[in-house]
Amino acid sequence: MSIALRLTELTKTFEVGKRLIGPPKGRVRAVQPVTLDVTEGETLGIVGESGCGKSTLARMLVGLLPPSSGTIEIDGAPLDNADPAIFGRKIQYVFQDTISSLNPRKTIRQIMEAPLRHLHKMDAAARKARISEIFEAVNLREEFLDRYPHEFSGGQAQRIGIARALAADARILVLDEPVSALDVSIQAQVLNLLARLKAEFGLTYLFISHDLAVVEAVSDRVAVLYFGAVVEVGPADRVFSAPRHPYTKLLADSAPVVGRALAAPEGRETELPDPMNPPEGCAFRARCPNATAVCATAAPPLERQSDGVQVACYNPL
Amino acid sequence: MRAFFALLARNRLALVGLIVMGCVMILALITPILPLADPDVTDTSQRFQRPFTEGALLGTDHLGRDLLSRLLWGTRLSLAVGIAAAVIAATLGAAIGIVAGFYGGRTDNVIMRGVDMLMAFPYILLALAIVAALGPGLMNALIAVAAVNIPFFARNIRGVTVGIANKEFVDAARLSGMGDLRIILTEILPNVIPVIVIAMSTTVGWMILETAGLSFLGLGSQPPKADLGSMLGEARSALITNPHTSVVPGVMILIIVMAVNLLGDGVREALDPRLRSGALTRPMAATLVRRKGPVPEASDDALLALRGLETQFHVKSRIYRAVGGVDLQVRPGECLGLIGESGSGKSVTALSIMGLVASPPGVITGGAVHYKGRDLIGARYEDLRRLRGNEIAYIFQDPLATLHPLYSVGDQLAEAITCHHNVSKAEARARAVNLLKSVRIPNAEDRANSYPHELSGGMRQRVGIAMALANDPEVIIADEPTTALDVTVQAQILSLLDDLRRERGLAIVFITHDFGVVAQLCDRVAVMYAGRIVEEGPTDAILNAPAHPYAARLMACVPELGEGRRELAAIPGLPPAVNDLPDGCAFAPRCDKAQPACRTGEIALARSSDVRRVRCIDPEPIPEEAAG
Numbered sequence A: 001m002s003i004a005l006r007l008t009e010l011t012k013t014f015e016v017g018k019r020l021i022g023p024p025k026g027r028v029r030a031v032q033p034v035t036l037d038v039t040e041g042e043t044l045g046i047v048g049e050s051g052c053g054k055s056t057l058a059r060m061l062v063g064l065l066p067p068s069s070g071t072i073e074i075d076g077a078p079l080d081n082a083d084p085a086i087f088g089r090k091i092q093y094v095f096q097d098t099i100s101s102l103n104p105r106k107t108i109r110q111i112m113e114a115p116l117r118h119l120h121k122m123d124a125a126a127r128k129a130r131i132s133e134i135f136e137a138v139n140l141r142e143e144f145l146d147r148y149p150h151e152f153s154g155g156q157a158q159r160i161g162i163a164r165a166l167a168a169d170a171r172i173l174v175l176d177e178p179v180s181a182l183d184v185s186i187q188a189q190v191l192n193l194l195a196r197l198k199a200e201f202g203l204t205y206l207f208i209s210h211d212l213a214v215v216e217a218v219s220d221r222v223a224v225l226y227f228g229a230v231v232e233v234g235p236a237d238r239v240f241s242a243p244r245h246p247y248t249k250l251l252a253d254s255a256p257v258v259g260r261a262l263a264a265p266e267g268r269e270t271e272l273p274d275p276m277n278p279p280e281g282c283a284f285r286a287r288c289p290n291a292t293a294v295c296a297t298a299a300p301p302l303e304r305q306s307d308g309v310q311v312a313c314y315n316p317l
Numbered sequence B: 001m002r003a004f005f006a007l008l009a010r011n012r013l014a015l016v017g018l019i020v021m022g023c024v025m026i027l028a029l030i031t032p033i034l035p036l037a038d039p040d041v042t043d044t045s046q047r048f049q050r051p052f053t054e055g056a057l058l059g060t061d062h063l064g065r066d067l068l069s070r071l072l073w074g075t076r077l078s079l080a081v082g083i084a085a086a087v088i089a090a091t092l093g094a095a096i097g098i099v100a101g102f103y104g105g106r107t108d109n110v111i112m113r114g115v116d117m118l119m120a121f122p123y124i125l126l127a128l129a130i131v132a133a134l135g136p137g138l139m140n141a142l143i144a145v146a147a148v149n150i151p152f153f154a155r156n157i158r159g160v161t162v163g164i165a166n167k168e169f170v171d172a173a174r175l176s177g178m179g180d181l182r183i184i185l186t187e188i189l190p191n192v193i194p195v196i197v198i199a200m201s202t203t204v205g206w207m208i209l210e211t212a213g214l215s216f217l218g219l220g221s222q223p224p225k226a227d228l229g230s231m232l233g234e235a236r237s238a239l240i241t242n243p244h245t246s247v248v249p250g251v252m253i254l255i256i257v258m259a260v261n262l263l264g265d266g267v268r269e270a271l272d273p274r275l276r277s278g279a280l281t282r283p284m285a286a287t288l289v290r291r292k293g294p295v296p297e298a299s300d301d302a303l304l305a306l307r308g309l310e311t312q313f314h315v316k317s318r319i320y321r322a323v324g325g326v327d328l329q330v331r332p333g334e335c336l337g338l339i340g341e342s343g344s345g346k347s348v349t350a351l352s353i354m355g356l357v358a359s360p361p362g363v364i365t366g367g368a369v370h371y372k373g374r375d376l377i378g379a380r381y382e383d384l385r386r387l388r389g390n391e392i393a394y395i396f397q398d399p400l401a402t403l404h405p406l407y408s409v410g411d412q413l414a415e416a417i418t419c420h421h422n423v424s425k426a427e428a429r430a431r432a433v434n435l436l437k438s439v440r441i442p443n444a445e446d447r448a449n450s451y452p453h454e455l456s457g458g459m460r461q462r463v464g465i466a467m468a469l470a471n472d473p474e475v476i477i478a479d480e481p482t483t484a485l486d487v488t489v490q491a492q493i494l495s496l497l498d499d500l501r502r503e504r505g506l507a508i509v510f511i512t513h514d515f516g517v518v519a520q521l522c523d524r525v526a527v528m529y530a531g532r533i534v535e536e537g538p539t540d541a542i543l544n545a546p547a548h549p550y551a552a553r554l555m556a557c558v559p560e561l562g563e564g565r566r567e568l569a570a571i572p573g574l575p576p577a578v579n580d581l582p583d584g585c586a587f588a589p590r591c592d593k594a595q596p597a598c599r600t601g602e603i604a605l606a607r608s609s610d611v612r613r614v615r616c617i618d619p620e621p622i623p624e625e626a627a628g
Helices: A054-061 A108-120 A124-137 A142-146 A154-167 A184-201 A212-218 A246-254 B002-010 B012-033 B067-103 B105-120 B123-134 B138-165 B168-175 B180-216 B228-238 B244-271 B346-353 B381-387 B409-420 B425-438 B457-469 B487-504 B515-521 B539-544 B549-557
Strands: A003-016 A026-039 A043-047 A069-074 A077-079 A091-094 A172-176 A204-209 A221-226 A229-235 B304-315 B318-330 B335-339 B362-371 B392-395 B475-479 B507-512 B524-529 B532-538
Touching (some): A026 A054, A026 A069, A026 A204, A043 A054, A043 A212, A054 A091, A054 A172, A054 A204, A091 A154, A091 B168, A108 A124, A124 A184, B012 B244, B067 B138, B123 B138, B180 B228, B304 B346, B318 B346, B318 B507, B318 B532, B346 B362, B346 B507, B392 B457, B409 B425, B457 B487, B487 B515, B515 B539, B524 B549, B532 B549
Parallel strands (some): A043 A221, B335 B524
Antiparallel strands (some): A221 A229, B304 B318
């Protein structure tokens, strides 16, 4: 298995309170150095809570945001400049808010044709054939092509979003919360469609979600993000059942599960650290039941354990 | 386009404006072919002829020139200059605004500060300065008027563009390989054009006036060429002796500007989506009640009991049956889960209880809501208001939207208390702080002074819960209170609600779409589909062995933590639209057990065991231990 996507020390820092002249008022580290490999054909789940940097990471991966430092390699070739037109042929993005990702004043055909025309310079006949092929694959009727986005339900709009990503003929799809805006019965339809497309076209997925159960159901491996940093990477079937990082354990214990008694897994007063004022050492320290003096010294590195799971913790479980 | 004209025509005044403006435009266009006297030929022997004299319908001016001819030629010129100025200002202003809004950052900053500087000058001074620099003449007046109006367009369009440039479809266009110029032209511009048209329609009248003003001062059209402003200027000296020379162009300016402005208002109304949807009509204080048929009696000892509740939305000729006969009850200290997908009517059911469904378009058309034996539907507004927040309180999904952004949370809590209790300000404040403590907000005294935006999502929802608890209610209706929260915060909020219910004996109606949440918090659960309850009973029994095919299949759709990677069982198709419900069972079209009998007649919510009810003629078998 070859590496489809490799991130090396990728970071993103936002400047807050920019002024016309002079330095900005502050800097927020949205993504701490992230190093990750994604194997061809796998689904890597990325979970984390709001503000953990998962969307920033995703936008960097597809070239919508230039990284502050670090490199992105696709199929061994580095992509240095954040140009979505170059990224677009190799890696595509499926948006969470399906309706707002479709221009309300364009027909579905115009939306579908854009990647074919601009990324692949196809002529009209080739575009028509390709669109039919993709619409067939995502179970959409071709009569939809001449309608406008507001005429579709959430599930249909998400299929159109997936169809557009497929049209670019990229091998890697970044799925940013692709089902969280959908009802559960529709969610299952879309997840199953994604699984089928993956097998059919040999795709690699980065599946970003806050829903642990969904991530577990679709992923081969899962990376857990906290405060902009990867804290644990491991096989999907054991990350939540046998978490090594205390934060992963907290997440797994917090998820409502049928048949488990209700209990607040941590004190009720805890809040996330302030990104303008990041804590020294491990960002999870203040919430961690196992924190020791060493946790305050420096952020723990992501290290491979004997069982192959990578954990960024001085005292893994 | 046809819809646009239909909307425009609905506004009578705009229609009048359109017709008047149309006539003026046509007159201006056909002026060269009309049999008119030459407007520039002077004949001093015929000066100051009154209107309606032979050979001069509107009379003549101080040089004996035919006023009708000068008026039409002048109108033609004034309109052309005014519209040209509007188009130039709109084009340049929109271009500047789009560039500033699209690129943002430093580009935006530099451009907009420049525009601000231009706006800091009084416009007439600026126009005068431009004409003074370029010299008098109609063309220069046009340039001056256009330049003066560019900042207005630039600011307007920039604001709209910023909103659009951050939309995800722009990112999607980038990923489709489009360059900046193409994105501006094909993605941004089509969404900005309505705003440009609106801005133009409201300013073109103003620009005609400004051009006339410059001509009046002698800086615009030069003699002998007539435009409306220069005609007024020339007539000024004869204002007292021969008023008709000023009245004629003056009336024309009045007509044009009035018509343009009326039309502009109509265009804005027809194009503005907020005005179009009628959202500006204020809802009534309580939902409209129009019950047909008998009102059900209070039957049992439940604290809150819904009997056959029906709520509809009447939009034009369509009727949406959002809630189609719902029966529910909740006892003190009990938590009832109401579960369903979006559009199933669970929120409308909850809002109907206190008459909080917006009317129009909401109408309660049947059933009753008994609270302590009294029917709340159709109760007097004063009685409802006394109960709202006092005995029956709500917690909503998004506390950022339900808390007032300009008041501190402590003040808002205190207000909720003084609404229902006659207590002093200091006492209310002390109680507010205690409430914040009871929902376990750290440093409650300090946090009471915080504004909603200063709190995290979890803290805000605690304030929402504190607000609901402010008057020691008997019933709390929580509408997806944890859906917007992260899982770790959700767990905290759920356990807080659970404790409060046990400590205070609260009855909770908990609306959600998450089976895990229901399982952990609720004693009983009701499953809704297409506005009706399809299954109801004890939570454990239903989650272990759902009897209704919809409930069973919905649960199978939901991935559960700990089950590993798997294929999910999806339900084919979509829920039915509630304005077009099928006969019989609403789930039949998606159900693999459907039989002909499912598609006809009314299917009752029947008892399937002592404590369970199901609305299905062929329910899944219930094993002995799951009968409740």
